């Protein structure tokens with residue numbers, strides 16, 4: 009009788025069997041080209057341009073930050089509290105390891121930008137304790153062995169831990185584990201301080217921020233976005249960028265394409281502070297993930313298709329019980345840790361798990377950056393920075409640099425139009 | 434005599450709460466996001482009334498937004514494994 013061993017590796021989005029060595033090697037060269045491109049100073053390149061940013065999550069705020077650093081005059085609108093939707097209810101993971109191979113270059117570049125920001129005024133508690141994917145059976149272990157080769161070709165530093173090494177490095181882990189693959193440069197940060205210090209820099213640089221002020225519509229004249237309407241009246245701008253996260257679909261009509269982003273609940277719970285786990289990396293396996301916060305709590309999460317669609321952010325007993333069970337199996341040594349808090353947020357899913365980033369077809373000067381499929385905290389630094397290139401490609405006729413196009417070329421926001429199918433005009 | 438301890442779990446003082454409000458926080462949840470008040474083991478059971486009273490007194494004298502600090506499950510700390518055992522009963 010053969011037993012089918014399940015794959016419960018939480019974070020391995022790459023299919024190591026379908027990924028080719030050419031694709032993996034391309035991730036390394038894409039990263040090198042992107043890094044070279046990002047070394048250029050953007051200061052002043054957007055001087056005199058007025059940009060309205062719609063949405064004050066990490067994507068909107070980080071976009072506003074890089075646009076402001078490039079000299080644009082930014083006005084940001086947030087419907088509710090700044091950084092309080094998914095952007096204030098996430099696990100703070102900033103990682104590349106585990107990503108599908110064509111996202112690795114972008115995710116690595118974003119980690120580097122987070123690190124750079126943390127040395128230039130943004131208090132994100134950024135650190136790189138690594139990310140360990142833990143196998144609990146031989147099937148998972150064989151997937152990790154294959155994945156290791158691809159990530160190595162992609163240039164990501166990794167290290168395979170034997171079961172004994174995993175026990176030594178991951179306090180409390182199941183001693184019957186089948187080994188762990190560790191991405192040694194993966195990072196994490198703290199959303200609340202990051203958001204607070206981005207807001208402070210924006211205000212100091214005279215960017216205008218309106219919170220509790222939803223944008224009602226985008227204003228178009230002569231085929232060009234001219235600003236937005238809100239309860240404050242009309243705000244004129246040369247460019248409008250929609251960073252509305254899971255709410256993006258509401259702008260489909262203005263954008264002239266099907267902005268198919270679907271909201272789904274995802275839940276987290278947090279233990280009391282636990283002493284002695286100072287070097288605990290981000291860990292994942294057995295359908296859950298966990299990390300140590302800078303304050304010393306362990307945060308445990310894990311969503312999936314079994315979760316509810318929509319904007320409900322109350323914790324459910326089923327999910328907490330699921331997280332408790334799976335985390336206790338993965339880390340029996342932490343099973344007695346007291347849970348002090350549980351919360352839920354809304355992830356923003358697209359059908360192909362790629363974001364929507366690029367121009368809206370309906371009018372010039374309208375741009376989209378949303379739908380980050382539960383990866384937006386890590387990616388926001390790169391996406392914010394690349395928005396400078398994106399908007400310049402539409403205004404100064406500076407074409408999108410090849411190094412940028414190589415990593416965002418698949419993200420065109422109009423790609424779901426063909427699949428719409430059921431329109432009934 | 435401004436520096437009363439507001440959140441004992443996370444060591445947040447009245448001055449820090451006031452600074453968060455001055456920087457734009459307009460409800461208890463926004464104060465929590467800026468200061469960690471309410472994020473310790475008692476989950477705001479002690480400090481929530483004080484923080485909510487402080488945000489109520491803005492320069493404009495009104496609450497701009499009425500969303501309060503979220504009350505999170507569990508009401509009393511429960512261990513990871515207890516969450517499981519209770520389900521299996």
Ligand SMILES: Cc1cc2nc3c(=O)[nH]c(=O)nc-3n(C[C@H](O)[C@H](O)[C@H](O)COP(=O)(O)OP(=O)(O)OC[C@H]3O[C@@H](n4cnc5c(N)ncnc54)[C@H](O)[C@@H]3O)c2cc1C
Pocket residue numbers: 062063064065066067068085086087088089090091092093094095096097098099100101102221222223224251252253254255273274275276309352353354355356377378379380381382383384385386387
């Ligand atoms: C439980 C959980 C764990 C997660 N863990 C991680 C992780 O470890 N690493 C990671 O990288 N990502 C993680 N994520 C995903 C990450 O949080 C999101 O991808 C990211 O926050 C998306 O940012 P955003 O700004 O696009 O969206 P949001 O944070 O949803 O912000 C969108 C904002 O737009 C505003 N808005 C909407 N409509 C309008 C309008 N008409 N006018 C004005 N404003 C409007 C909303 O009010 C909202 O504040 C997690 C998410 C959850 C829920």
